[in-house]
Amino acid sequence: MKQYINLDESKTFAEKPNDVQQLINITLSILESFGIPTEGTPRRLERMALAFLACGDIKDKNDFSKVRDLNSGYALKTREIINYVNKHFYEKISSGSYDDIRRKDLKLLTIAEIVLQSSPNSATNDSTRGYSINPTYAELIRSYGITNWETMVSERLKNSEPLSRKLKRERTIRKVIVTLPSGGELSFSAGEHNDLQKAIIEEFLPRYGYGAEVLYVGDTSDKYLYLEAERLKELNFFEISHDELPDVIAYSKDKNWLYLIEAVHSSGPISEIRLLQLHQLTEKCTAEIIYVTAFLNRQKFRQFVADIAWETEVWIADNSDHLIHFNGDKFLGPYNKR
Template sequence: MVTNTILDSARNNPQRGYAIRPDFGNVIRTYQPNNWQEPKRFLEQRMTLASQLNAARDITKTTVTLPTGQVLSFSPGEHNLLQKAIIEEFLPRYGYNAEVLYVGDTAKKFLFLNSEMLKSLRFFELAHGELPDVIAYSEERNWLYLIEVVHSSGPISPMRLLTLKKLTASCTAEIVYVTAFLNKETFRRFITEIAWETEVWIATSPDHLIHFDGDKFLGPYS
């Protein structure tokens, strides 16, 4: 028992004293065996710690609207802000009416998953650890977009591209490989790691793509 607490001391200081709340003290003092009315009334009038923490988390979440209109809630962070930009900015521009088939959250790996559609496209096992960050499918073009979100690591490098090509060898859709960056500064850090025959999209320049595709798009602009 600490009889004389040190004011303004750190919470983990052994010399710091604690006391119960006065209203909780009244519940303890007036408690009678087999009479739970007062404790019950006390609990009903107060929010539990778990409820308070959940409420705080809900306030900070980022909402993302899928092309179908469904709204998802992402946990906070730049990684998820970039995923939001991919879904709400990249896909409407370059997705040819693509629908999102998979997107994970930093707090929940399978936040949204259309396993039936992926299975019908003969996509690889969803439990595999090599899943990209976002998967979208354009039925109009029969294109499957495999999108990697790069905040601090993980562009589509030559080795990553080779792995994804092996895993999608049986897929019935044509694959489009995309690495997404939040800004040009981050892109510059990873430019030497990006594989040929892939695309790069930068959220701060949403109307442009960077093609790492050799001579595929060589020609004058008109």
Template sequence: MGKIDEAIEIIAALGYPRTQQNERSGLTLLALVQLKEEGSWQTLSEPLLGVRAILDYCRNDYNKPYAENSRESFRKETLHQFVSGGLALQNPDKPSRPPNSPQWNYQIAPDAKQLLLTYKTPAWDEALAAYLSQIGSLAEKYKAHRDLAMIPCRLPDGSLFEMSPGGHSELIRDIIQEFAPRFAPGAQVLYLGDTGNKGVVMDLAALELLGAPLHERGKMPDAILYAKDKDWLYLVESVTSVGPVDGKRHAELSYLFRNVSAGLVFVTAFPNRQIMARFLPVIAWETEVWCADNPTHLIHFNGDRFMGPH
């Protein structure tokens, strides 16, 4: 039996469903422990690997060249399940790493590595039984560790939700908890985007009533707030590296929300003025700029009046 088949046998013994008992998952496990065909299960490594590195391992060490578009299959159909089951960890070096980071990585879980070291030895059966008896608690332990890095945000109605870790989510939280009470008091949160879970908050009924688009998530701003007393709809972009309301984005949002009856207020939010300074030359007129490090102030990029629809 070759190493790929042995890895699949281990995956099956750990109770993963048949959809994970395949070559892709077997190779992923072998990559996580850096085990080559001529190697031994008693000599394993535990590197931090991104999906690209795992694909390279499949090609270079097992002559299994996977196409570039298979990255999502490795991520969503193998690694996600390995992480959920406690077999692998994601970003153990930095749990707060944002989902779109090129440094996103995976590592074999310490308990799983200790189990794998007993494979093909007399200690395997006993070690496997002990591992399986505690795998539920292990998975919960690792999940709790991941959850600690999530960004909590409290909505105006008092409800709490969590977003993926990272500066982008932190800024969205500040928009809701710092910008909204000051410059959109009493406004209802109709939409919040999140890099790890697009559309964390989406009030479809309210958006439809206002004539806002419902099926354009990829084009939506990061936050949409509605102030009923003024009949203003705030379209807010959270900018930590890219994506301010420049002339092009202003035109896109204006067209996307062309059927909205409420007045449109365009806002670009930055973490601080240092980041804002990089984008000042492209900020569109008739828009607003807010910085989280100076939450009580607003910059008006317009000439005829202060904040409001134009």
């Protein structure tokens, strides 16, 4: 089974008995099958799993088959959830942090309606409101462990959009194949930086490249992993041996756009200084320049957001259907919700 929380990632998790650790990982597996995203911090995932178990009166693996739900009249208030997890799961959560249960531990579960409120029309801060498992999901939980359980869950929930997908807000975007003029394949060395460059070629350019062909790719162990020097020369691109080369260069003939893309893992976003350098180096280029900084995930983006230059684009690989535009001459206006 997938380990959602490892012993070295959470002190509170490591201090729990093996059977409780296993129960938490099983619970997170179930919630992921229900469409709950599991990319949070280890402690946040642990707290969410424990709150869920309390809402279903589940103390060990055997209780999955007899999980209690809202129809059974079972519901716990936020302070009661704290008491439950402290008593059964070796926690020491302060009773004064009861708002954290509602605002953090149960937030995704209630948005996804896996956990329901006993009095949904009551005030937000109503201390008498309880929380319990949605009977629809409780029925699925009771059959957990049977053969092809995940297939059954997918079939039962096929008409419900998973919360994980809603949060990513995937869009239907026509993809255009990214071409390597040589027809060959690129073989990157191992590492997150090169994983990101691979994603740029396979995910970013098909979405936003307008038929772009890759003209240059640098690798952490090979500066000129792929190079179309003659094509770049035709565009009056600056001397290819220059130290200021971006990580990926691609050209869309349809748009006459040249993409200069930085893949940021530990350094190197397109900052104001970097943008100024690239402006100077490409001043004779016959194509219009698109400046893009790419990140693997939002956490990495947050580390560098203050350094990103205006009038450039940001792309995040784990939310590949969206771009972040840093100002420029584009208009402000509403988006179509669809």
